[in-house]
Structure formats: structure tokens, C-alpha cells
Amino acid sequence: MRNLYKHWLLSCRLQG
Secondary structure, three states: OHHHHHHHHHHHHHHO
């Protein structure tokens, strides 16, 4: 589950 969170954070950063 933590992996998913990290992936989501990275996606957010890339989009931001």
C-alpha cells in the first residue's frame, strides 16, 4: 500500500 502512495505522489509531482 505504501508503494501505491509513493507512486501517487510521484504522479502528482509530475503533473504539478
